[in-house]
Amino acid sequence: MPASTSATGSSRLSTSVVARYAIGSLGTGGFATLPGLVLVFYMTDTLGVAAWAAGLVVTVAKIWDVLIDPLIGGLSDRSLLHSGSRRRLMIVGGIALPIFFLLTFAVPAGVAPAAAGAWVVIAFILASTSFSLFQVPYIALPAELSDHYDQRTRLLTTRVAVLSGAILLFGAGGPILRKIGDPYTGYLVMALVAGLVIGAGMLIASTVAPKGMPYPDAHGIPFSEGYREGIAALRRSAPFRALLGTFLLQALATGLMLAAANYVAVWVMHSDDALTFLFVALIGPAILFSPVWNAISRRIGKERAYVWATVIFTIAAATLTIAIWAPGAWMYASVAAAGAAYAGMQALPMAMLPDVISHDARLHGEARAGVFGGVWTAGETTGMALGAAALAAVLSITGYVQTVAGHVVVQPGSAVVGIAVGFSVVPAALAALSLLTLSRYRLRREDIDGPGIPQEALA
Template sequence: MDATVQPLDRRTLARYAIGSLGTGGFATLPGLVLVYYLTDTLGVAALAAGLLVAVAKIWDVVIDPVIGNRSDHSLATTGSRRRFMLIGALALPVFFALTFAVPAALNPAASMAWVAVAFLGCATAFSLFQVPYIGLPAELTRRYDDRTRLLTWRVVVLTIAILLFGAGGPILRGLSDDPRVGYLLMAVVAGVVIGAGLLVSTTIAPLNPPIARRSPNAPLAESYRAALAALRRSVPFRTLLGTFVLQAVATGMMLAGAQYVATWVLRSEAAVTLLFVALIAPALLCAPLWGRFAQRVGKERAFALSSTVFAVAALSLLGMLVVPGSWVYVPVAVAGAAYAGMQSLPLAMLPDVISADARTSGDGHAGTFSGVWTAGETMGMAFGATALTLVLAVTGYAERIAGETVEQSGTAVTGIILSFSVVPALLIVTSLLPLRRYRLRRADIDTIAPLNRQRKDAS
């Protein structure tokens, strides 16, 4: 059924949103524990750990536009993007468990190689699902406010996933006295939950008649040409993507740094669970509020306000240099309330961008846009984690193998705090500069659906 007239019922909302249980889990848990696992269990140097994560994310950047283009091709020739989503949903739990199944007999260099191969498999499987998943809202509904509703409930589930995996993952890890066993237990349980969420959402991909005869897949170069063409012709896409990537760097840096703050600033590894509860509980409550606020003032204004609140809250965490303590949970909670808007609103704006482009370039390019978007988000999160490890290396962070006892210098602790406060705040403020050129409004989007419908009827 055409997205212009397809009802956005509760079943559609629920099946789409449940996919974020998986995507949120995979986006959260590796970002939270992978670098720490490498440096404090496997004995990998901080800089090398950061490079490993960066290589995996660069691989994402390489393959995401290709997957997006192939997804568009699959839609044209089979009528659905479901095949890609299903392959990713089945493969991701397997590679996720392997990432944290490094044999104890391996030295740090061999352990790093094991993790690199397994995590590359994770990244590929995740992209196979995530790229078409991100593009689906443009096909599920063409209405401006319906997209806000769709993505708001997706972010509600996303925040639940972040809380579940961010708080529950470390708890599972701590069930064994052997850190290696604890990490493996965490990975197996988390992988099953992630896979289940992804599999449910594969059913939401529309099954429509093919719109083109089967043809050989385009060469790889065509995928990148299509991605560059989308960036070149769509000013709203460039501006929104630029903002979102910079914010991904900021949040990626804070996510990777949370465990270090808990261990070396708050002096409790278990405090990372409280940090996540403080961050996500307000986000869970505020996601629907940001959706309602966006309906009143527009998505772009609500997005800018949520970003500003987040930046102020992050900057206030600089106070840990003077008085580290439980007060930090208050600004973290404020940041969590803002984070709900920073996640749901740009994702609700993306299908508007795709619809605006379809008015001049035709339908069927959602996969290309979502491939570039996912690549940008992945690159941003990777740079965030890599930036953290650079700060740790420069400030003299001492890595360790499981069971060893080390003490960090004051300079290293200062580096951890700066990477959790000032640097993310500056990145968020900088991200608002490209957003000033975003010009799509409700009136622009709600006139597109009837135009597209008339064009289809005429053809």
């Protein structure tokens, strides 16, 4: 495979390419948001599944993701070699995901909790597999769309602006849709509408995948060797290890907050409507600050801007600890500050990943964007899955009482405190820890746009 498959070189990306690529975040944002927000709650408060079992269901599905993502990365690189594009996998994922997403929330009323849990885990595994078929090549595309440091930032900050809008759309709209009819009907309607929007976003984004010349004589990466290639990428690229470790910790922090938001609204703030307001407070600033982080990164570099975003998020999450003793509307201000920082924590590392990929290609003579994308997606999935699992563990330890639709329960004080801690203290600590791994990232603008690669970048 050639060392670079960039479709546009150093030239400015067209508005059409940037827009179509960003629309893919309707799919990625929707699938990341709704299951993380409502799946555990759906199982514990509608299907009657115990909190520990609900957490296990999500964890099993995400472990499956982690296992297949590196394999799909290798498959994506093979597709590029033999067809000249990564588009085929993206289209398959965009068509299949809405079907399995609908099935995830289609458990009929009256099904026993154990059977309901089995239903959800099978359907969600199939939905997650479909998502990976799209997500892995989607993550690989920026390295091939441009080899310019700032153009990649422009591409990814635009994507995160759409991602933030998608999170607001699904995070606020999903809970509204699930109020239609009884809880079982509501979740089904929510899944149908959301699945169609997710699939449409994915299919539109697939049109941006560059079409190049196939290499029918090239062998590429055997499907079974995706793990070996992924491990090799981690071993040889210190910047990749640092960036992935940072993003994994932050995915764990944000995944935990996302999973806890529904519980915070109901049991800490005592308002079902508070969930919508929390999302507006989080995502409104995220949309506004996406171009701000682009401007900041142009001035001081992506790496320093990423540090500032992480510090702001850490402080904002830490202030939410006060909710243990005094919950109230003031929490929206802290969430808004976290939202402004969240935009940078999403856009900047994703804009840095293509730099890592091209850096590796310059050193080793082969572009393995699919492999890097597969490992990256596996790491992100691990963080988000562990976030939901960590919340489920906290709920179980603190005595959270599950129920089925139509039954009213009173939660013990210990469970309410556990929810508040899971929304504040733990995410803040994880974000602070991620600053240590980020400090080991050495690539800078001159290493990407400049003529040479300094030795310290390889350490």
